[in-house]
Every structure is written in structure tokens, then in C-alpha cells.
Amino acid sequence: MASTVAVELPHGGFSFDNCKRNALLEDKGFKAPKAYKTGTTIAGIIFKDGVVLGADTRATEDTVVADKNCEKIHYISSNIYCCGAGTAADTEMTTQMIASKLELHRLETSRKPRVCTANRLLKQMLYRYHGYISAALVLGGVDSTGPHLYSVWPHGSTDKLPYVTMGSGSLAAMAVFEDRFKPEMEREEAMKLVQDAIRAGIFNDLGSGSNVDLCIITKDKTDYLRTYQEANLKGVRQGTYRYKRGTSAVLKTEVKKIVLEVIDTQVKPQAMDTD
Amino acid sequence: MTERYSFSLTTFSPSGKLVQIEYALAAVSAGAPSVGIKALNGVVLATEKKQKSILYDDQSIHKIDYITKNIGMVYSGMGPDYRVLLTRARKLAQTYYLTYQEQIPTAQLVQRVATVMQEFTQSGGVRPFGVSLLVAGWDEDEERPYLYQCDPSGAYFAWKATAMGKNHINGKTFLEKRYSEKLELEDAVHTSILTLKESFEGQMTEDNIEIGICNQDGFRRLAPSEIKDYLASVS
Numbered sequence: 001m002a003s004t005v006a007v008e009l010p011h012g013g014f015s016f017d018n019c020k021r022n023a024l025l026e027d028k029g030f031k032a033p034k035a036y037k038t039g040t041t042i043a044g045i046i047f048k049d050g051v052v053l054g055a056d057t058r059a060t061e062d063t064v065v066a067d068k069n070c071e072k073i074h075y076i077s078s079n080i081y082c083c084g085a086g087t088a089a090d091t092e093m094t095t096q097m098i099a100s101k102l103e104l105h106r107l108e109t110s111r112k113p114r115v116c117t118a119n120r121l122l123k124q125m126l127y128r129y130h131g132y133i134s135a136a137l138v139l140g141g142v143d144s145t146g147p148h149l150y151s152v153w154p155h156g157s158t159d160k161l162p163y164v165t166m167g168s169g170s171l172a173a174m175a176v177f178e179d180r181f182k183p184e185m186e187r188e189e190a191m192k193l194v195q196d197a198i199r200a201g202i203f204n205d206l207g208s209g210s211n212v213d214l215c216i217i218t219k220d221k222t223d224y225l226r227t228y229q230e231a232n233l234k235g236v237r238q239g240t241y242r243y244k245r246g247t248s249a250v251l252k253t254e255v256k257k258i259v260l261e262v263i264d265t266q267v268k269p270q271a272m273d274t275d
Numbered sequence: 276m277t278e279r280y281s282f283s284l285t286t287f288s289p290s291g292k293l294v295q296i297e298y299a300l301a302a303v304s305a306g307a308p309s310v311g312i313k314a315l316n317g318v319v320l321a322t323e324k325k326q327k328s329i330l331y332d333d334q335s336i337h338k339i340d341y342i343t344k345n346i347g348m349v350y351s352g353m354g355p356d357y358r359v360l361l362t363r364a365r366k367l368a369q370t371y372y373l374t375y376q377e378q379i380p381t382a383q384l385v386q387r388v389a390t391v392m393q394e395f396t397q398s399g400g401v402r403p404f405g406v407s408l409l410v411a412g413w414d415e416d417e418e419r420p421y422l423y424q425c426d427p428s429g430a431y432f433a434w435k436a437t438a439m440g441k442n443h444i445n446g447k448t449f450l451e452k453r454y455s456e457k458l459e460l461e462d463a464v465h466t467s468i469l470t471l472k473e474s475f476e477g478q479m480t481e482d483n484i485e486i487g488i489c490n491q492d493g494f495r496r497l498a499p500s501e502i503k504d505y506l507a508s509v510s
Binding site: 103 | 340341342362365366369372373
């Protein structure tokens with residue numbers, strides 16, 4: 001009488017079935033395509049009223065710039081944002097999944113989501129994949145307990161700090177922070193510090209470039225300043241190869257009529273033959 | 276004759292009915308009344324939330340709840356079954372968002388929830404849900420409100436205005452007289468309170484009814500103070 005109850009649940013996690021085959025192919029000289037990395041400078045600081053997150057906007061594919069203006073500051077919830085470095089697809093999908101989980105959590109608990117919850121969800125997921133999800137994140141936000149800032153590493157470890165940087169340009173950005181960070185800074189001062197840190201990454205690291213994006217989160221509102229500063233404007237041409245009319249003198253004008261056979265066809269929409 | 280076919284959910288009776296579903300509908304009709312009205316610029320959901328004792332903490336449990344920021348739901352029937360469907364509906368909405376990066380349209384959500392309810396009428400070892408749901412949503416793309424009802428059988432209908440639960444026949448008759456296409460959301464809230472009043476025993480206060488509205492700002496449950504104001508303008 002009884003039939004099976006539910007649909008068979010799909011198995012989670014990665015499938016390593018093709019590893020042997022891939023190794024064989026590499027031996028034969030067929031290299032696997034490389035992932036689209038972001039090679040980034042991302043940074044965040046805690047200031048008096050909240051958190052400032054900053055990121056550059058260059059996405060690289062080995063040595064070629066794949067996207068000159070990509071968005072690296074991802075939405076987690078209205079009061080929590082996350083900058084992502086590493087493989088672009090991994091950071092995008094991971095932050096989207098955690099944003100979705102956090103939304104479900106918010107509906108179940110009827111409370112504004114906390115940054116520590118997002119942190120837990122991220123680290124638990126990344127640890128499960130043992131570093132194969134190449135997402136290095138700077139997670140920041142303001143919740144009922146105040147402003148918080150975390151850095152999340154691909155293997156699942158996290159650090160809770162007043163200022164963090166991640167990505168290939170992290171050393172350049174950290175140098176700026178170590179020099180000028182003070183606790184309880186004002187909003188404008190904090191924005192200038194993050195902006196300068198990202199600029200340090202943009203100009204001194206090959207993997208980072210283009211513009212600076214900022215996100216300022218406080219208790220009452222969030223300002224997502226996409227393209228806060230265009231640090232690298234594309235060069236403007238100084239001259240043109242087009243010549244003005246009259247540069248070449250006209251000596252003689254002759255107009256001839258060419259007879260053409262014009263065939264006019266109209267394509268009318270026809271009903272689909274569904275017999 | 277029908278009793279012989281009432282034990283097995285997955286067996287039809289000679290008259291062509293699935294008796295368990297009929298019984299589920301009876302459970303719904305025994306539940307607290309709920310009303311939904313679609314206005315020009317929004318939808319209102321209202322329900323009676325009478326607790327058996329004054330010792331209950333009224334504001335801790337809600338019958339009207341959010342699925343997404345644009346869609347809300349209320350029920351008539353068994354509370355625990357509703358909770359399960361609510362969690363499912365929320366998950367379905369998030370899955371849709373992760374796939375399409377767009378908020379789920381109300382009609383799509385209702386279709387998915389109704390499919391879940393139907394699965395429980397055709398599987399072994401489970402029973403149908405003892406609730407009928409009223410789903411109210413605002414579609415941001417089409418900029419219009421929607422009101423749907425989902426039954427234990429898995430059937431769903433779009434309504435302009437409807438009543439469920441105890442006294443739903445009288446409720447629907449009342450709405451047939453009162454409903455007009457040109458209703459605004461404010462009038463719809465008014466009408467929904469009056470519809471609930473038809474079957475209400477005792478004094479209606481802001482603690483024993485719940486009202487939710489859905490308009491272009493999304494879905495929102497009214498605060499007790501707002502309900503108090505509406506009740507004052509009705510009586």
C-alpha cells in the first residue's frame with residue numbers, strides 16, 4: 001500500500017569522481033581552464049558610529065583584466081555587507097547563499113540579523129569544503145549589539161578585529177591602516193582612511209585596480225557608494241585622425257544615376273503549424 | 276458506505292472522492308475565521324485570534340506571518356500544520372531567489388506551496404494538511420496585488436474577496452454584497468473587520484484579532500495600536 005514518501009534528496013558537497021580522469025588528461029598535456037580570480041584589495045574598519053567597507057573593482061583572469069568595474073561588496077542583509085576576494089564565482093555564490101540563509105533565519109526569529117550569525121554561517125560552510133571554495137571575505141555590519149568586523153579565510157577560520165584587509169593588495173592596504181588607524185574615528189576620517197588604503201592597493205598591486213567602492217554602515221542607515229572614486233580614468237585622446245571637409249580641394253564634380261533593380265520583400269508573421 | 280474507504284488516504288471512495296481530503300476540509304471549517312480582501316492598491320488579511328484563556332501571552336504567537344517582504348499568509352485550521360507550510364513556503368521563496376535573483380511572484384509561490392500540499396495527498400504514511408491558506412502578495416513588476424487560497428487538496432484559487440473557517444458561507448455572502456472593484460485598501464480593512472464581526476462572539480479588541488496589509492511598500496502586520504484605531508472607527 002505504501003509508496004515512497006519523499007523525493008530522494010540530492011547529495012551535498014563536491015563530487016571527486018573526475019579527479020583521476022583529470023590527472024590523466026593533464027599528463028597527456030591537456031591543461032584544465034583556470035578559475036576567474038578577483039586578485040583584489042578589500043578592507044574594512046570600525047569607526048565611532050559603525051563600519052566602513054572598501055574594495056577595488058578589478059577582476060583578473062591570470063594577467064588579463066576581465067572586468068574593469070566589478071562589484072566586490074556583496075549584500076548579506078540591509079545592515080550587513082561582505083567584501084569578497086578570491087575566485088569571483090565562489091565569493092558571489094557563497095555570499096548569496098549566506099544572505100538567503102540569513103533571511104530565513106530573520107523570518108524565523110523576527111529579529112534584525114546579527115553579524116556574528118553571518119560569520120558562523122560563512123565559516124561553517126567554508127570549513128565543510130576544506131578550502132576548496134576560494135573565498136576570502138571581509139564581513140562587516142551593525143546590529144543590536146553594535147558594529148562588528150570579521151575577516152573570513154577560505155579554510156573557515158575567522159578573526160574579529162577593528163581593522164582588516166584581504167586579497168592580493170592586502171599588504172599595501174594594511175600598511176596604510178597600521179600607520180593611520182585610530183579607534184573612534186569620525187565618519188569622514190574613516191572614509192578617507194579606507195579610500196587611501198584601497199588606493200594603495202590599486203596603485204601598488206597588479207591584481208587590483210580601477211575604482212574604489214565604499215560601503216558605510218551605521219545603526220540607522222547604510223550607504224552603498226558604488227564608484228565612490230574613479231581612481232583610474234581611461235586616457236583621453238589628444239588629437240584625431242579625421243580631416244576637416246575641404247582639406248582636399250575639389251577640382252571636378254560629376255553626378256551619374258545608377259539604375260538598380262530593387263526587390264521588396266515583406267516578412268509577415270505566420271501562425272505556427274501545430275498539426 | 277464511505278466509512279469503509281475513510282481509513283486509507285490514497286484510495287478513492289466509490290463516489291469518486293478522497294474522503295481524507297473531505298475530512299481535512301471539515302477541520303478547516305471548524306477553525307477560526309479568516310478573511311482576505313483584494314483592493315485596488317493592496318490586499319488585506321484578517322483573522323480571529325481568540326485564545327482559550329486570558330493567561331495566554333497574546334502577542335507572542337502570530338497567525339499572520341511573512342513569507343517574503345512582499346508576500347504574507349494567514350490560515351484557518353490546525354496551527355501546527357500551518358507552521359510547517361510557512362517554513363516550506365519561506366524556503367521555496369529563497370530557493371527561487373537564489374536561482375533567478377528575483378523576488379518570487381505571488382502566483383509562482385502559491386503554485387509551489389499547493390504542489391507541496393498535493394504531495395501529502397498522494398504519498399504513503401502521511402496525511403493531508405488540516406489548513407487552508409490565504410496568501411496575499413504584491414508583484415513589483417506588474418505593480419498589482421494578488422490574493423490566493425490554497426486548500427488541503429492542493430487546489431488553489433485566486434480571489435477578489437473570500438472568507439474561510441467557521442461561518443465562511445455567511446462571510447462570503449456578506450462580502451458578495453459589500454465588495455466593489457473600486458475598493459481602496461483603507462475601506463478593505465474596514466470591510467474585513469465587519470466581516471469578522473458577523474461571526475464574532477463577544478467583544479472584539481486589538482488583542483483577539485490580527486490584520487495584515489500588503490501594498491507597494493510590501494507586506495506588514497498591523498500593530499495592536501493601529502488595529503485599535505480601526506476598531507474605534509468601526510463601532
